[in-house]
Each structure stands twice: as structure tokens, then as C-alpha cells.
Amino acid sequence: MMSRVLVTGAAGFIGSHLVDALLGRGVRVVGLDRRRVGEHALADENLAQAVVSPLFTPYCLDLAVDQLDDVVAGCDTVFHLAARPGVRPSWSREFSTTPRPTCSAHTGCWRPAPARGCAG
């Protein structure tokens, strides 16, 4: 039973739908994205339902650089969806920039999780 869930990439296409689905089931959701609600049109659009829910806590952070310990704290499940989607862009013109942020994001996300008894 999930009681408090961290969703990375919460302002994205899949992340925002997952956030809405979890909130609809009464789950408390921490939504992390580098797109800030109130400053990014797509984040505003995708999280329009979520931001009015008392169960939703948004965080504007970059997984590749920011510390996540405080965000992960108290979460028992992590859905890690923050990424550069798309096979062609990530393996062609953005190849030189994609792997490092993606790997850093994974490391930053998972490192604090086991220490806090959090499932991936």
C-alpha cells in the first residue's frame, strides 16, 4: 500500500497523468520536476488538477544537480519518469548531453531511497 509517493518528471506527459491517477486514489504525491508550476506553461497545463489537491506537494528541482534527501524523505515509493524522452533526439543531436544528466538523475534519485527504506 503506497502512502506517500515521489513522482519525478511530474510535469511531463506520463508523470502528470500518473500524478492525477495516484491523487484520484487518495495517495499523497510529491511531484518533482525542473519545470516550475506558475512559470512554465506546460507544467501549468499538465498539473492543473494536481496543484489544487491538498494531497499534492510540488518541488522544482533538477535531479542532475540538486540534493534530493529532503524530497525523498517520508516517501515509500518512487516513480522515476524524469528524462529526455525520444530515441532519436537522445541518440543523435543530443547524444553528448543526454547520458550524463540522465545518469546523474538516476543516481541522485536512487541514492537516498534505500537508506530511507524507500522502494523503487
Ligand SMILES: NC(=O)c1ccc[n+]([C@@H]2O[C@H](COP(=O)([O-])OP(=O)(O)OC[C@H]3O[C@@H](n4cnc5c(N)ncnc54)[C@H](O)[C@@H]3O)[C@@H](O)[C@H]2O)c1
Ligand atoms: N511519452 C511516451 O509515449 C513514452 C513512451 C515510452 C517511454 N517513455 C518514457 O517515459 C519517460 C517520460 O516521458 P514523457 O513523455 O512523460 O516525457 P516529458 O518530456 O513529457 O516529461 C519528462 C519530464 O521530466 C522532466 N525532467 C527531465 N530532466 C529532468 C531533471 N534532470 N530534473 C527534473 N526534471 C527533469 C522534464 O522537465 C519533463 O517535465 C521518459 O523516460 C520516456 O522516454 C515515454
